[in-house]
Amino acid sequence: MKTLMKLLLLGFAALLLLGFVVVSPEHRGHGPRRAHEHHRRVSHDRRQVNAPETRQVAGRVSATLDRAKEDARRRLDAEIREWLAPDAATSWTPPAALVDAMVEQVRVAPEEKDYGTVYTAVIDADFGGGHRARLVDAYRRDVTRDRTMKLAATLGFVLVCLGAVSGYIRADEATRGYYTNRLRLAAAAAVGASGVALYQFLA
Template structure:
């Protein structure tokens, strides 16, 4: 039993070291970067060895060679920035992500029915929300449907008349205020914390199951005086395997 207790303490110590190492490897906040670049200005003054001399029409003496009598008019300098080039149009079937800060309208593609038009507009909204949150949330995470519904202020259905019939196009007006963005980010962080806690709980449950199986095997082997050692080993291994599969299914 002393060896079992020692093994249990070693396992707990490894878990604690892993937790401490995980927190120590968290990325630090990037240093604050000021806007623009700092410039150093050197003030050049005439040499002190030069003597000032009186100038005609001026109340104070000046350094020789510093008086200007004529001036020229020159056009302003041209900017060194390259001209703005319009982006090359890509595939019209692919919807480019729209900045949710500047544009508050999401338009779907033309569909055969009103319900399909709404569904397509919602899909376009989902893609644009993913691009909107790309700096804070990975693209693999999808916001819950209630949070997407809260972004929609109102929806409009526009009929499009064609030669072969009437089609429909949906337009969604979006609430893209910082409060909505913070709400989605908070939901992602909460889900991430819950996920990590579940993983840690599952790992601890697996460790405790292994320790319980080892302790039960030792107790049973001592009680049977070694007559059923092989059977007890098979039973312990089966119990650990079954518990591992169960824990994996719960975590998945």
């Protein structure tokens, strides 16, 4: 039992290393000349990626100034999620700090109506490739962290199951089978509780 648990822990550590160690094939076997050409190409690509691309995102007409800004921000978040597809899931929420870095200006235009003043907010945002690359990197980090946590939770559930079975066998042997049914219920309860916790975590 101890050997099996050690193997599971070693396998978990190996999966973590494989998840975080990434070797780029573009940097294998480059000689000095090819490395220089690769550096020039990467520098040129970075200049193109970092080129600004300003878009105007307008919110809906709102009754108050704050609501106009909030609606424009929601429209911006939705447009960013569509812009990142398919490199990022549309259900993913971009970090507020990275979205704030894209905002260049927020303009609010009041308009007088017969029933009062209404407001429309327009956000000037930079949709350049540099911001896109940073957002995609953030999404990949979130996915990696989420998968690692789910893997750790699954392995924890397996260890709980092994521990429950091991404890049941040892206790049953120690009591010479007098409390077999109670021990089985206790082991099943432990496995069931950990299974419910795992389900709630993964859901």
